[in-house]
Amino acid sequence: MSKAFGTMARPRPAETDVDSPPAVVTMRDIARLAGGVHQSTVSLALRNHPAISLATRRHIQRTAAAAGYHRDPLLDAFNERRLQSGQRKSHPVLAFVVDFGHRRKMDASPLHGHLWHGALRAAETLFHRLELFLVGPGALTPERLDSILFTRGIDGLIVASFRPQTPPLELTWKRYCGVKIECQDWVVPHFTIATDLLQSTRVAYRRAKQLGYSRVGLLLEPGERARSDLAQAGYLVEHSPTRARGKPLIAPGNLSVQRLRKWIRSEQIDVVLAASAATGSVLTAAGFAPGREIGWACLALTEAERTVAGLVADYERAGALAVEQVVSLSRLNLRGPSSSSMITYVPSTWRDGPSLPSRHLLTTSR
Amino acid sequence: MGESARRDEFRRMKHLPTIKDVAAAAGVHFTTVSMALRSDPRIRPETRNRVLAAALRTGYQRNPVGAALSMRRRSAVAAKNTPRIAFLSNRSPENGFYRRDYIGNLLRGAREQALALGYEFEVVFVDQGHHDSPSLYRYLKKQAISGLIIGAFEPDRAELSLPWEEFCVVQIDSRHHRPSFTFVSHDQMHAVRLAFTNLRRLGYRRVGLAIGANDPIVTADLPGCGYLLELYSVAAADRLEPLLFPPNVNMKAAARIVSEWVREVEADAVICNWMMIGRLLRLGGAPRRVGSACMCLQRPVPHLAGVVSNTDLVGSQLTSRLATLLQSESYGVPAIPTSTYVEGLWHDGTSAPGRN
Numbered sequence: 001m002s003k004a005f006g007t008m009a010r011p012r013p014a015e016t017d018v019d020s021p022p023a024v025v026t027m028r029d030i031a032r033l034a035g036g037v038h039q040s041t042v043s044l045a046l047r048n049h050p051a052i053s054l055a056t057r058r059h060i061q062r063t064a065a066a067a068g069y070h071r072d073p074l075l076d077a078f079n080e081r082r083l084q085s086g087q088r089k090s091h092p093v094l095a096f097v098v099d100f101g102h103r104r105k106m107d108a109s110p111l112h113g114h115l116w117h118g119a120l121r122a123a124e125t126l127f128h129r130l131e132l133f134l135v136g137p138g139a140l141t142p143e144r145l146d147s148i149l150f151t152r153g154i155d156g157l158i159v160a161s162f163r164p165q166t167p168p169l170e171l172t173w174k175r176y177c178g179v180k181i182e183c184q185d186w187v188v189p190h191f192t193i194a195t196d197l198l199q200s201t202r203v204a205y206r207r208a209k210q211l212g213y214s215r216v217g218l219l220l221e222p223g224e225r226a227r228s229d230l231a232q233a234g235y236l237v238e239h240s241p242t243r244a245r246g247k248p249l250i251a252p253g254n255l256s257v258q259r260l261r262k263w264i265r266s267e268q269i270d271v272v273l274a275a276s277a278a279t280g281s282v283l284t285a286a287g288f289a290p291g292r293e294i295g296w297a298c299l300a301l302t303e304a305e306r307t308v309a310g311l312v313a314d315y316e317r318a319g320a321l322a323v324e325q326v327v328s329l330s331r332l333n334l335r336g337p338s339s340s341s342m343i344t345y346v347p348s349t350w351r352d353g354p355s356l357p358s359r360h361l362l363t364t365s366r
Numbered sequence: 367m368g369e370s371a372r373r374d375e376f377r378r379m380k381h382l383p384t385i386k387d388v389a390a391a392a393g394v395h396f397t398t399v400s401m402a403l404r405s406d407p408r409i410r411p412e413t414r415n416r417v418l419a420a421a422l423r424t425g426y427q428r429n430p431v432g433a434a435l436s437m438r439r440r441s442a443v444a445a446k447n448t449p450r451i452a453f454l455s456n457r458s459p460e461n462g463f464y465r466r467d468y469i470g471n472l473l474r475g476a477r478e479q480a481l482a483l484g485y486e487f488e489v490v491f492v493d494q495g496h497h498d499s500p501s502l503y504r505y506l507k508k509q510a511i512s513g514l515i516i517g518a519f520e521p522d523r524a525e526l527s528l529p530w531e532e533f534c535v536v537q538i539d540s541r542h543h544r545p546s547f548t549f550v551s552h553d554q555m556h557a558v559r560l561a562f563t564n565l566r567r568l569g570y571r572r573v574g575l576a577i578g579a580n581d582p583i584v585t586a587d588l589p590g591c592g593y594l595l596e597l598y599s600v601a602a603a604d605r606l607e608p609l610l611f612p613p614n615v616n617m618k619a620a621a622r623i624v625s626e627w628v629r630e631v632e633a634d635a636v637i638c639n640w641m642m643i644g645r646l647l648r649l650g651g652a653p654r655r656v657g658s659a660c661m662c663l664q665r666p667v668p669h670l671a672g673v674v675s676n677t678d679l680v681g682s683q684l685t686s687r688l689a690t691l692l693q694s695e696s697y698g699v700p701a702i703p704t705s706t707y708v709e710g711l712w713h714d715g716t717s718a719p720g721r722n
Contacts (some may be wrong), residue, residue: 125694229595233595236594237591314702328690339679340676342679342707343706343707344706346702349702
């Protein structure tokens with residue numbers, strides 16, 4: 001047994017040159033090789049920091065590569081452990097931006113609550129601090145936010161699910177490692193975290209069929225092009241129009257109550273799928289009690305909503321992913337527009353609910 | 367100590383045991399434990415044996431981070447064991463792994479990002495003449511590799527079965543792979559839509575989609591979803607049923623199949639994931655005016671219209687996601703795997719000239 005542990009004994013320093021591993025290439029060496037820059041310049045350049053001119057950065061990065069310098073993940077991990085013991089006083093700050101005029105309004109939105117808590121936890125794990133910024137009427141203008149972030153040197157930024165009526169946030173994007181949650185119709189930031197409405201719609205469609213529904217209607221979201229497209233694609237692939245299941249029953253979400261009633265009647269729709277949680281009350285206003293006269297399933301529920309059947313989105317995970325993404329961008333100092341847009345989908349999980357009983361339990365028989 | 371009592375002891379232990387736990391179990395001071403584990407001659411053999419037994423019982427392991435750090439500080443030599451990431455494929459070089467053009471870009475993106483983050487990167491094959499699952503497992507353990515990229519595992523080839531809870535895993539494509547892990551890929555739905563709308567812009571009216579039969583399985587049918595969505599926006603008369611090439615079809619047969627299909631459905635343009643689509647149409651004798659576009663080009667090519675994938679970014683994202691998993695010690699199969707898609711860009715080419 002002692003033999004086994006013997007291998008863990010401290011290795012003696014190598015005595016011959018032949019056996020000794022190459023000496024560590026340090027940042028000091030790179031500083032010297034790069035023509036006598038300061039070590040801190042090397043540190044910044046290797047982190048791709050924009051404070052160093054691009055030419056110098058490239059020069060130092062090439063020198064480092066040629067000299068065989070590489071970042072040491074063990075040291076990175078150790079540094080994070082060291083931070084964990086609370087020796088470091090300030091963590092880098094990430095901005096979590098919402099379009100509410102007041103904190104109270106954000107707290108009233110379960111979606112944003114989940115996003116915030118998920119982001120908060122991930123920030124803690126990755127040794128960053130999350131700070132809330134309110135943009136909108138009665139709060140910061142985009143220009144003001146831009147200048148605050150600049151003054152405070154905050155470059156990590158999360159746009160947390162702005163509502164569709166809010167125009168895209170105008171910031172000096174090239175300064176930021178930015179990620180947006182939802183807001184899929186915006187161009188920048190190029191990195192997006194969103195709920196997987198395509199899969200959600202497929203799951204909901206299949207579940208409705210299982211429960212005996214035959215005429216599945218899809219209501220799109222007004223003003224949300226990309227989300228509507230995803231829901232529509234999910235619907236179409238389940239509906240398979242080319243395999244003669246009849247025409248797809250898809251309507252824009254901003255139908256008036258009268259036209260909604262007419263659509264449901266004339267198409268004999270027995271279940272409605274929609275991403276907007278307000279659809280239940282719209283159906284009621286149109287004269288169809290959800291769960292009694294018509295089935296209704298929501299494609300993007302929050303955890304707390306128990307009366308509606310549908311897909312519960314994991315918004316905490318979405319918030320956490322946004323933080324992970326921003327941190328991994330800022331670790332390599334990848335700011336501003338990316339070479340491509342990229343989207344990460346967070347899947348949702350199905351939950352049955354009283355708004356979608358078995359088809360035969362509906363009072364209406366069509 | 368009895369077996370059940372020992373289990374209880376483990377259960378009580380919520381954190382990883384430290385040398386202080388070993389010291390308590392052996393009834394000695396923790397510096398004695400430290401010296402005993404390093405076989406310091408100042409510790410009597412019987413004490414050392416007692417400490418070793420206690421270390422085994424508590425499940426104490428040296429913290430590799432601390433150990434590596436202190437060892438290197440003492441000896442100031444380069445670390446021998448840079449953490450490594452393995453990219454796994456079930457198609458070996460003999461079976462054409464490196465012949466596939468996107469592999470080069472993918473590996474470059476993944477490898478460069480790995481180096482930037484300080485990981486070593488290697489490609490390991492699970493195929494005939496290479497590893498099977500048990501030998502792969504032994505190899506990974508021996509090399510202390512815990513970060514895996516499941517790289518484009520193809521259906522109908524060798525499968526992979528590992529004790530996943532010992533690894534951090536991400537995957538590209540291979541949607542059929544079970545279990546599912548954190549997923550990164552090209553945005554194929556976006557690519558088909560981009561190709562479709564651009565062909566329409568160029569004046570083509572009857573745009574068809576032709577893909578391999580395995581593709582819907584490997585891609586969760588995302589190209590099909592994009593295609594359906596675009597079909598829905600055009601007149602019902604212009605909606606064509608997609609063509610599925612049979613698996614492992616040879617070039618001659620593919621040329622015949624696609625050309626017959628083009629004539630039958632009267633397509634005036636074809637979107638395909640193969641770069642040779644233009645050649646197939648010529649070879650099969652399809653009408654010359656039929657345009658074609660490839661939905662996963664690796665670089666802009668003048669003679670071929672299509673969507674250029676950002677495969678480098680897919681590769682670097684694979685590594686980034688994996689590094690995040692390794693750093694947060696997220697081992698095993700995720701409860702909710704996420705999917706990340708990277709969009710491509712459209713490029714005009716002579717295979718689809720404007721109709722006017």
